[in-house]
Amino acid sequence: MTPYFNAVATTLYSIFEGMAVTTSYLFRRPSTIQYPNKLEKPLEEQLSDRYRGILQVDTSVCIGCRICEKTCPIDCIAINLEKNKETKERFLTRFDIDISKCMFCGLCSENCSTCAIYHTKFFNGATQNVDELVVRFVDSPIVLYKHRKDSDPKTREKDLSGVIVKQKMVKQRMKKQKTAKQEMPVNKISKHKIKEEIL
Amino acid sequence: MKGNIIITDNNCFVSTMDDVINWMRKSSIWYLLFGTACCAIELMQTGGPRTDIDRIGSVFRSTPRQADLMIVAGTVTYKMAERIVLLYHQMAEPKYVLSMGSCANCGGLFQNSYSVLKGVDKVIPVDVYVPGCPPRPEALMEGILKIQKIMMKEKFLKNHGERKNDIKSLYYSG
Amino acid sequence: MKENANLLFVFLFKTPIEGSGYSLAWYILFVFIIAGALLFFAANFAGITSFIERRIAARIQTRVGPNVVGPQGILQWVADGIKLLLKEDLIPDRADQFLFRVAPYFVFSGLFAAFVALPFGYGIVAADLNVGVYYIFAITSLVVVGIIMGGWSSNSKWALFGALRSAAQIISYEIPTALSLIPVIMLTGSLSTQDIIKAQGGLPWDWFVFHSPFTFVCFVVFFISALAEGNRIPFDLPEAESELVSGYNTEYSGFRFLVFPMAEWANLWVIAAMVSLTYLGGWQVPFVSIETLSGSLVLIFLSVAVFVIKTSIVVFIVMQLRWTLPRVRVDQMTQLCWTYLVPFCLVAIVGTMIWMLIFPWETRVALLLRLMMFGIGFAFCFFYVRRIRFNYFNDKTAYENLKKKSPWYPIWRLP
Numbered sequence A: 001m002t003p004y005f006n007a008v009a010t011t012l013y014s015i016f017e018g019m020a021v022t023t024s025y026l027f028r029r030p031s032t033i034q035y036p037n038k039l040e041k042p043l044e045e046q047l048s049d050r051y052r053g054i055l056q057v058d059t060s061v062c063i064g065c066r067i068c069e070k071t072c073p074i075d076c077i078a079i080n081l082e083k084n085k086e087t088k089e090r091f092l093t094r095f096d097i098d099i100s101k102c103m104f105c106g107l108c109s110e111n112c113s114t115c116a117i118y119h120t121k122f123f124n125g126a127t128q129n130v131d132e133l134v135v136r137f138v139d140s141p142i143v144l145y146k147h148r149k150d151s152d153p154k155t156r157e158k159d160l161s162g163v164i165v166k167q168k169m170v171k172q173r174m175k176k177q178k179t180a181k182q183e184m185p186v187n188k189i190s191k192h193k194i195k196e197e198i199l
Numbered sequence B: 001m002k003g004n005i006i007i008t009d010n011n012c013f014v015s016t017m018d019d020v021i022n023w024m025r026k027s028s029i030w031y032l033l034f035g036t037a038c039c040a041i042e043l044m045q046t047g048g049p050r051t052d053i054d055r056i057g058s059v060f061r062s063t064p065r066q067a068d069l070m071i072v073a074g075t076v077t078y079k080m081a082e083r084i085v086l087l088y089h090q091m092a093e094p095k096y097v098l099s100m101g102s103c104a105n106c107g108g109l110f111q112n113s114y115s116v117l118k119g120v121d122k123v124i125p126v127d128v129y130v131p132g133c134p135p136r137p138e139a140l141m142e143g144i145l146k147i148q149k150i151m152m153k154e155k156f157l158k159n160h161g162e163r164k165n166d167i168k169s170l171y172y173s174g
Numbered sequence C: 001m002k003e004n005a006n007l008l009f010v011f012l013f014k015t016p017i018e019g020s021g022y023s024l025a026w027y028i029l030f031v032f033i034i035a036g037a038l039l040f041f042a043a044n045f046a047g048i049t050s051f052i053e054r055r056i057a058a059r060i061q062t063r064v065g066p067n068v069v070g071p072q073g074i075l076q077w078v079a080d081g082i083k084l085l086l087k088e089d090l091i092p093d094r095a096d097q098f099l100f101r102v103a104p105y106f107v108f109s110g111l112f113a114a115f116v117a118l119p120f121g122y123g124i125v126a127a128d129l130n131v132g133v134y135y136i137f138a139i140t141s142l143v144v145v146g147i148i149m150g151g152w153s154s155n156s157k158w159a160l161f162g163a164l165r166s167a168a169q170i171i172s173y174e175i176p177t178a179l180s181l182i183p184v185i186m187l188t189g190s191l192s193t194q195d196i197i198k199a200q201g202g203l204p205w206d207w208f209v210f211h212s213p214f215t216f217v218c219f220v221v222f223f224i225s226a227l228a229e230g231n232r233i234p235f236d237l238p239e240a241e242s243e244l245v246s247g248y249n250t251e252y253s254g255f256r257f258l259v260f261p262m263a264e265w266a267n268l269w270v271i272a273a274m275v276s277l278t279y280l281g282g283w284q285v286p287f288v289s290i291e292t293l294s295g296s297l298v299l300i301f302l303s304v305a306v307f308v309i310k311t312s313i314v315v316f317i318v319m320q321l322r323w324t325l326p327r328v329r330v331d332q333m334t335q336l337c338w339t340y341l342v343p344f345c346l347v348a349i350v351g352t353m354i355w356m357l358i359f360p361w362e363t364r365v366a367l368l369l370r371l372m373m374f375g376i377g378f379a380f381c382f383f384y385v386r387r388i389r390f391n392y393f394n395d396k397t398a399y400e401n402l403k404k405k406s407p408w409y410p411i412w413r414l415p
């Protein structure tokens, strides 16, 4: 008989205590950050310093070593280099990162000797077209950076909130819209194939 | 509501009516719980206290019949792809699909795997892609806000609620 | 009913109804007006409660809840409802078309018919039936017929399981519900809802809940089994979304689905109103006798307000229970019913009988005992508030050290 009444007492007491706990939460501050319209301070400032957001390349300090391309386990990065035979100058003609495929592991940015490729705190690349997520960082050939002894690119200021990559993505979207109005939209699957061939 | 005369006139009434209807629809996007891998954890987080997707009226439904939005969260294997197609067809019109994470976008880090579908858009039409591995809860929220924008552009009365799932044409016209 | 119709006719057209020749038409119209008013109330109550519940649930989970749609999200329920109306209406291919279509109407009419016998204030009741409380519990059982029909006709295993669970649950819990009302009926000598309220008093120690320890037990049993009848957590087994996809309404979409949650939230009012009218004194206004109450229109409105406040408090407690407790298992659910609630009820019925014989209601000793019971209840509430305060201050310092701001953010501060 005792376990029977003990069970009743335990049940009632635990419900009572549980109710007291939940009621006390009605008087506490909610922990929601009201993204995106009622933020107390921008979300980028609330993220930790080592947050790995969407990648960005500072092409002005890239030395063209291609380490990032080789170290990426899933081939997200595509780099083309060209050499002017007469002046012996080398150019960066293509630097694409497929952020739709990237897994934000940070291997590329860890190994870049000049910190040209790094993670920003920019995270929302939501889009209606998956091809837009291939970010092209080189519009016209760029002369490669030559590392000088006295300078340390690691102390260089970085655009951590990802303004450049945001602009790049917007620009590409504009361009795509313009071209798409002229030509017929290509079948989705064939587009994918094209992308796979490129990368 | 289906009066063709009013609709073909394309007058003020219909546009405001459309706006009101679209506003109602966008204010209550119920999503189907469809987590297939690690992104699902972040999908659950999005409903949690910090991001609280309930704020914009989105709650989860566990059955496809009552859901408006299918969030494909995670790696899609070939075996699961069949189920995704089935669930997609079980959803009631108008329906939307959001592909969350690199795996659903294009196969992601499993792109060389023998068993993984290279992007969920090969089997069902996708409206919004959210990059990330996994995307932050706020990034997913941004994706849902994007779905709201798509909804606001649609002509609900003209199409009698049916969507042509031709995302490309919608995208390029707007 | 008929007198009220006559009164309204005289009030509107300034002629007595007997001479006008419209009496039959007017009565029919009056019935429709009342039905429309009740329907309006039920639908709006369901909608607004769903919104309020989401806000409260969110605060319990330290979230904010819907606050974007309209000012502070107040239009959320309108948006939800209209969106569901606009969704495609799917009927599965191999479903039983006819049963699938009619099931929501059974659910809805079962609940809506219960509103007919529920009072809202002194003399404000659509039909003061002399079998009021049993009518309500009989008619709400129609809901389970609708649920079984829906679950069976969907031709889906999840829906069928949900329906079967619902059947098992309602059949079990009809018994403690009915038994736990017997003390009230013994004390009143009537089944009419108005009579039950009139037998109680305005002040807390004149409520049936504090009549004796036995009625208090019955009150708790009645509350628990009303929750179970209304499919509220912790007894929402028919639509347990972690086991059965969405229970009996798995295959429903659009408008037909809308009926189910609407009925569920309208049921919340039925549960809360039943609890407050049988055990918590109903619309009785403190310090006002029934004779003075019937004389004045202002006091009648006050009685409505008292009833609505009492019911809202019960609704709030039901909501909070939902977000506090986990769901019970099926075997635990039936075990609770048959090994705890029913025996307790039987003992309490006998106990109340003896109590009534020894201490009749009017005697001084009975009043003293009721006051003592009330004192115990009050002490219980006081202890509850102390526990809430303790829980709040328990985490306060840690929160302040972590976040550098005060955690004080009461529910009436809207984020």
Ligand code: SF4
Binding pocket: A055, A071, A072, A073, A074, A075, A076, A077, A097, A101, A102, A103, A104, A105, A106, A107, A108, A109
């Ligand atoms: S973060 Fe990882 S996956 Fe992404 S590009 Fe760099 S190495 Fe490749």
Ligand code: SF4
Binding pocket: A057, A061, A062, A063, A064, A065, A066, A067, A068, A069, A079, A111, A112, A113, A114, A115, A116, A117
């Ligand atoms: S980004 Fe860094 S690692 Fe990649 S090619 Fe340029 S310098 Fe080398």
Ligand code: SF4
Binding pocket: A103, B037, B038, B039, B040, B073, B074, B075, B100, B101, B102, B103, B104, B108, B109, B132, B133, B134, B135
């Ligand atoms: S995108 Fe990344 S986090 Fe998401 S399922 Fe794939 S591997 Fe997991």
